[in-house]
Amino acid sequence: ERNTTIPTRKSEIFTTAEDNQTQVEIHVLQGEREMAKDNRTLGRFHLVGIPPAPRGVPQIEVTFDIDANGILNVSARDLATGKSQAITITASSGLTKEEIEKMIKDAELHREEDRKKREIVEMRNKVDALAYELEKNLREHKDKFPASLVSEAESAVKDAKSAMESNDRDRLQQTINNLTRISHQIAQILYQQAASQRASQSTSHTSSGTGKDSSKEEVIDAEFEDMSKQ
Secondary structure (H helix, E strand, O other): OOOOOOOEEEEEEEOOOOOOOOEEEEEEEEOOOOOHHHOEEEEEEEEEOOOOOOOOOOOEEEEEEEOOOOOEEEEEEEOOOOOEEEEEEOHHHOOOHHHHHHHHHHHHHOHHHHHHHHHHHHHHHHHHHHHHHHHHHHHHHHHHOOHHHHHHHHHHHHHHHHHOOOOOHHHHHHHHHHHHHHHHHHHHHHHHHHHHHHHHHHHHHHHHOOOOOHHHHOOOOOOOOOHHHO
8 A cells, every 4th residue: 555654564365266266366566546457567476276165265365565675575375275375576676756656646547437447347246246156056956946036047147147248337236136136035935944944843853752651651559458457
């Protein structure tokens, strides 16, 4: 961040974008613009050997460490395995005062344009995440849903993949709303079925515990003879 006092250190957690992704690229940038392509590349490196897992599951800690001499060390570590990789960027990679001022002015000039671009990217990511979860639920629980809902969900996923190629904000928002609505219906059905199953199991357990124990409840009359009177 601009005007940060050095030395400084900051860490952030990132994850994978695809299922079973075993490596990630760390792209180190310098600049004020919202989009990566509009900034200056300082370096790239890869972290490999990430255990295959569904996307979003791996936790990758990326740490930026700038020392008093302006030397930047960037490291990435997979929290599950401890595997790590790093890159060092020297002070000579920095910008002149004039270049920095130009970048700041350029960012101000394109602020609104960049904001709109970022908004579109975030909406696409939202569509992608919703479609992914919906498709996963269909794959794992398809037999639990009405045929009409399955058909609607499959159509929504197909439309979402097309919408992600669009820059139309209204279409993306409509797609988000539709995916969210269907996802809520599916979540409600799964919740109700799970609740019904728990209730059924509880009733069965209670019934099995209320049977009569004949050995304890059967009363047998016995004759008693007072021998003291004989």
